[in-house]
Amino acid sequence: MHLRPGVAEEEIIHHCKTGSLKHQEMLYKLFYGYAMGISLRYSLNRDDALEVTNDAFIKVFKSINSYNNTKPFKAWLRTVIINTAIDRRRKDLK
Numbered sequence: 004m005h006l007r008p009g010v011a012e013e014e015i016i017h018h019c020k021t022g023s024l025k026h027q028e029m030l031y032k033l034f035y036g037y038a039m040g041i042s043l044r045y046s047l048n049r050d051d052a053l054e055v056t057n058d059a060f061i062k063v064f065k066s067i068n069s070y071n072n073t074k075p076f077k078a079w080l081r082t083v084i085i086n087t088a089i090d091r092r093r094k095d096l097k
Contacts, residue, residue: 017074019067027064037077038084045088059087
């Protein structure tokens with residue numbers, strides 16, 4: 004997804020912090036491919052990767068206020084995705 008002219012990643016994140024569903028959707032679409040790529044590397048199959056990706060975005064939106072704007076968003080998102088994938092594998096092993 005390409006951002007509309009004048010809509011920066013920081014602006015989308017700011018609006019996500021205020022609870023804007025429209026901006027949450029924009030953030031999801033913007034980073035879905037990136038998130039799915041990471042999830043596929045940490046999951047057993049595509050269905051698991053899809054669940055990891057969706058679960059990770061739910062966590063992102065619930066904890067977006069803890070995101071530090073001075074650090075890259077992609078790095079924070081990557082950490083959330085990897086931790087979500089690890090948690091899922093642990094759960095599946097039980």
